Amino acid sequence: MLATLVTAVVEGLQGALVRVEVDVAPGLPVCQIVGLPDAALSEARERVRGAIRNSGFAYPAQRITVNLAPAGRRKHGAAYDVAIAVGILVASGQVAASGGDWALLGELSLSGEVHPVPGVLPMVHTLARAGARRVGVPAANVAEAALVEGIEVEPLRGLDDAARLVAGPRGRRAARASRAAPVAVSGVIAAGATGSAPLVEAGPPVDLADVRGQAAARWGLEIAMAGGHSLLLVGPPGAGKTLLAGTIPGLLPALDDREALEVTVIASVAGLLGPGDGLRRGRPFRAPHHTASYAALVGGGPRLAPGEVSLAHAGVLFLDELAEFDRDVLEALRQPLEEGSVVVARAQGTLRFPAQVQLVAAMNPCRCGYFGDPDRACTCAPGDPERYVRRVSGPLLDRLDLRIEMPRVRPSELLLGPDPESSAAVAARIAEARARSLARNGGRLNARLGGRETVELGRLGDPARELLAAVAIRRSLTARGVHRILRVARTIADLAGRDPVDTGDVLAAADLRDPAAAARPGLAA
Ligand SMILES: Nc1ncnc2c1ncn2[C@@H]1O[C@H](COP(=O)(O)OP(=O)(O)OP(=O)(O)O)[C@@H](O)[C@H]1O
Ligand SMILES: [Mg+2]
Structure with missing residues (x-):
């Protein structure tokens, strides 16, 4: 018997429809998956067999053929597991399917639990546009799926939930995802890009009241945040460069609706939305470590995931220890910084991810850190400080609008006197200046x-x-x-x-x- 189910794949930032056809026929007990599956997908066979057995169903001892259509589209990841398993249950007569307006997304564990998958937001959007009225998604992905209008979202915890959903209203669980304020997803995704990468995830923002002295750097940071200008902080170890950059998330205004949706789609495709994470409103602040690879920073890799430069879209990309980054990686950032988007190459062509970022960078003036310090001698060999700065290419340095020298804080500034101005006061001025420029410039910051x-x-x-x-x-x-x-x-x-x-x-x-x-x-x- 043949069963056909609907699921989706994500390419760049866009979802695409995939049909899962399952045929169960007499013959030797084998399971074959055809239709350009990648390695993770080929392993679906084992996950699906375990999940079916451990959810109280029988795995048919017959010849099972799974076809993923259209055949020309490369399928990757594990988001088809649930659809394949339910297809086998329907094709072997263990579940009676009702109607055809539902779709299924999710990865299975051997025990039959449904695990979250990346890209649920754009995939559900595609399914809704294709006419699906109900979609079963991993329970941990319900919040993002519920951002899409016009489709009912059912949480799947285990394979049995999926079987009930497919069997029809009587068998379905009543649980419904609470819907967040609906947003117009279509524009963004149609215009549309993501992967996970090693990063330094920002903790709670540092308050400017904790950054003492450094009046010039504080002023430079305020200007940079008000106009979207790129900023380089140069100074000796312990001057407070990393500390000051840590105040950035507390200085930036929330995302507007369109930006929030773009940022949320990118986070969804990167698999970075946690359970309960709906629309992202906080402006991204990404601080990748200087050992980050090309793919981690720019995007790509086996999953064609967005890199840090896209995860920082509409926000700030902070490159601490700029001179320690791989030169090729920094060179690769020039194009996205200029164009506001990044092109990721792959076998069948290219993908474009948004990457409108504000670059903030910090570095020491030389390897020992004290070149130019009035009180402490630089121990680098002659010519070394120049070579150190040259590790960062001239064209990249030329793209930095503001360059602030941060000397060591004087002990009197550090220990005596009143607390400096807090982030709240500075953030208010920044918001006002941004509003002025947005109104005058047709919605763009001065740097744009x-x-x-x-x-x-x-x-x-x-x-x-x-x-x-x-x-x-x-x-x-x-x-x-x-x-x-x-x-x-x-x-x-x-x-x-x-x-x-x-x-x-x-x-x-x-x-x-x-x-x-x-x-x-x-x-x-
Ligand atoms: N201006 C400052 N006001 C208050 N504390 C400071 C200041 N500068 C540095 N500190 C203290 O020193 C610590 C180290 O500072 P930070 O890591 O920001 O230095 P850095 O300039 O990034 O140095 P490096 O070049 O070694 O990375 C901070 O966590 C903070 O405790
Ligand atoms: Mg530092």
Whole structure:
């Protein structure tokens, strides 16, 4: 007897429909899976046999053929287990299937439990659009599945739940997922990308009240967060670079609806949504370790998963110890930083994942960490500090809008005096400045403006324009350099509620981009 069930696969950020056809016929007891399965899927045979036996059903001692259609699409992962097992139960007459408007997703354990799978949100979205009215998903994935409108979501804990769902209303459990505020999933997924990777998962954010001294770095961070500008912190060990970066999650406003959906889909495909995780509202802050591989950072690997640069989409990618990262990995980040998306190559073509990230990086000035320190001698050999900085390529450094030198904190600053301003106060100013720029720039932060728009929307007063021209000549700035200074100056003015941008804003922005030039005598305009 033949049974046909509907399930889905995820490719990039999009789901695609897969039909599971199961034929159980007299013959030698073998089970064959055809239709471009990968290794994990070929192992479904063993999981399905164990799950059927251990859920109180009989595994048919007949010839079982499982066909996954369309045959041209490569199937990967273990999300088809439940559909294959139920297909065998239907085809062997142990479960009577009612109607055809349901679909099943989930991985089985040998004991018959249903385990969560990555990509449930985009897969359920695809199933709903294809006309499925009910979908059984692993209980741990119910919250994300419930974000999709127009489809009933049933939690599956074990194979017997799936069998009851398929058998029809009388056998079904009454449990229904509580639906979160519905959102328009379609736009995002249609525009649409993910995998898990090693990372330093952020703990609770550090409060700025705990970061003492470092006035320049605090100010630079505020500007960067208000305008979406990229930021490099340079300083000796223990200056507080990692500490300061830890305040970032507490300074950024929540995601808007569209961003929240994009971030949630990416997290779903990466398998990073936990049970009960619905729509993600917190802005991503990803801090991959410097030993992270190319695939972990950029995306790809056997599962074609999104990398850190996509997991940080709409948020901040923090590269601590920048000079320790593999050079090829850093080079690979240039394209996503420029384009806001990343292309992952695979055998049958390419996939594109979103990657609109704000880059924040930290590094020591040299290997020993004390190059340029007024009180402590650098122990590196001559030429070593330059070589150390050159490990990070010039074109990447050129893409960093702000470069802040963080000296050691003075003991008096560390131990005496009142507590510095808290994150809440700074976050409020950042939110206000962001609102100003979003309203003026058609929904974009200043860092996202193109060259010409920067000049048009920057609203530069005449004296500021003349000053910028003079700085550009004296410092031999490229066009990119001029536009970057202007964007940062615009943000400094936005933070102060100033319009138009004045000469002080331009000077401050120029010095934040290149502190060394600011320090050279005669070069400050
Ligand atoms: N400005 C500061 N205010 C308060 N505490 C600080 C400050 N700077 C450093 N500390 C203390 O020192 C610890 C180490 O600082 P942190 O890890 O941020 O240094 P770092 O600049 O990242 O050094 P490295 O270059 O070695 O990575 C912090 O956890 C904190 O306890
Ligand atoms: Mg550090």
